[in-house]
Amino acid sequence: MEPNAQAAPARITIDCRLPPGGERSLRDDVLDGLTRPFKEVPPKHFYDARGSELFEQICELPEYYPTRTERAILEDQAAAIAERTGAAELVELGAGYATKTRILLSALEDAGTLRRFIPVDVSEATVRGCADALVREYPGLEVHGLVGDFERHLLHLPDPCGRRIIAFLGGTIGNFPPGSRRRFLRTVAARLGPEGWLLLGTDLVKDARTLEAAYDDAAGVTAEFNRNVLRVMNRDLGADFDVEAFDHVAFWDPDREWIEMRLRSRGRQTVRFPDLGLTVHFAPREELRTEISAKFTRTRAAGDLAAAGLELVDWFTDPDELFALSLARLV
Numbered sequence: 122m123e124p125n126a127q128a129a130p131a132r133i134t135i136d137c138r139l140p141p142g143g144e145r146s147l148r149d150d151v152l153d154g155l156t157r158p159f160k161e162v163p164p165k166h167f168y169d170a171r172g173s174e175l176f177e178q179i180c181e182l183p184e185y186y187p188t189r190t191e192r193a194i195l196e197d198q199a200a201a202i203a204e205r206t207g208a209a210e211l212v213e214l215g216a217g218y219a220t221k222t223r224i225l226l227s228a229l230e231d232a233g234t235l236r237r238f239i240p241v242d243v244s245e246a247t248v249r250g251c252a253d254a255l256v257r258e259y260p261g262l263e264v265h266g267l268v269g270d271f272e273r274h275l276l277h278l279p280d281p282c283g284r285r286i287i288a289f290l291g292g293t294i295g296n297f298p299p300g301s302r303r304r305f306l307r308t309v310a311a312r313l314g315p316e317g318w319l320l321l322g323t324d325l326v327k328d329a330r331t332l333e334a335a336y337d338d339a340a341g342v343t344a345e346f347n348r349n350v351l352r353v354m355n356r357d358l359g360a361d362f363d364v365e366a367f368d369h370v371a372f373w374d375p376d377r378e379w380i381e382m383r384l385r386s387r388g389r390q391t392v393r394f395p396d397l398g399l400t401v402h403f404a405p406r407e408e409l410r411t412e413i414s415a416k417f418t419r420t421r422a423a424g425d426l427a428a429a430g431l432e433l434v435d436w437f438t439d440p441d442e443l444f445a446l447s448l449a450r451l452v
């Protein structure tokens with residue numbers, strides 16, 4: 122066993138704000154989203170343990186450029202970010218396995234300011250997994266995991282233990298519908314604390330071919346990720362979706378400048394949710410929207426930040442302008 126392996130758990134605390142399986146909010150989202158003429162379930166329900174694994178596989182796909190591009194930007198800019206912010210604490214919303222986060226943690230450690238990491242995620246497996254790994258990789262780092270919904274549970278963040286960076290990476294901000302995106306950014310701004318910073322990853326508007334390929338890879342991993350939401354409903358709500366009877370659909374909407382993922386019913390189907398007393402009918406080719414992934418320009422990012430009372434201070438991008446990281450603070 123490594124020398125610090127036994128001591129490590131003492132530096133981990135986990136605050137779990139979700140009921141087991143998160144079924145209460147899934148139940149509400151199904152009752153809201155599957156009883157309307159245009160059917161929809163929010164993307165947070167992709168991420169059970171299997172969905173989080175599938176997302177990690179997506180990040181490695183040749184077509185899915187956002188992860189490797191954001192990683193490269195972080196590698197170039199992490200030291201500058203550490204210097205500008207002087208942060209003692211990194212809060213990461215939708216942290217997943219916090220794979221790219223290590224670049225920032227190492228830069229803050231090198232700058233001698235790092236004390237605490239707070240991963241926030243609906244996926245308990247990823248919060249626990251990254252907490253265990255990080256206390257071993259960063260001796261002296263405290264990890265306080267928050268298993269919860271970042272749209273509902275940010276009030277449960279502890280007070281900052283020094284200057285704070287809230288990182289929201291990967292372009293996950295694009296998964297919000299536009300109106301709630303600004304409301305959400307205002308809630309985040311309220312949790313920055315004195316001299317705090319927001320580090321926001323945004324995927325950028327680009328040609329439709331590149332975008333559509335990123336969401337419809339040749340190996341079919343994104344299709345499996347998309348269909349996983351049906352498996353989650355089957356398991357957590359006792360539904361009886363025939364998972365293979367839905368096709369993966371991903372398309373670029375040039376007016377709204379977002380990618381949409383849907384599941385298209387191959388034929389007429391009836392799905393029962395006995396736990397909810399609900400029966401849902403799908404017509405042939407009827408679609409269920411599972412995700413939007415909005416793409417940004419600098420103007421759009423600055424506008425959303427400004428609407429949340431935040432000033433865009435640095436805009437870091439890659440040479441091909443595929444992806445951007447914004448560093449922002451309270452006006």
Ligand code: SAH
Pocket residue numbers: 164165168173176180188214215216217218219221241242243244247269270271272290291292293
């Ligand atoms: N930040 C990582 C992972 C992005 S995937 C990266 O950049 O690669 C999106 C992550 O956000 C998943 O881990 C998912 O579980 C989490 N997530 C999605 N919706 C959420 C919500 N409403 N509240 C908390 N976490 C959420």
Ligand code: AVI
Pocket residue numbers: 179187291292293294295296335336343412413414
């Ligand atoms: C987490 N989020 C930013 C991803 C995206 O690109 O919108 C989720 C994803 N959906 C399909 N592929 C990846």
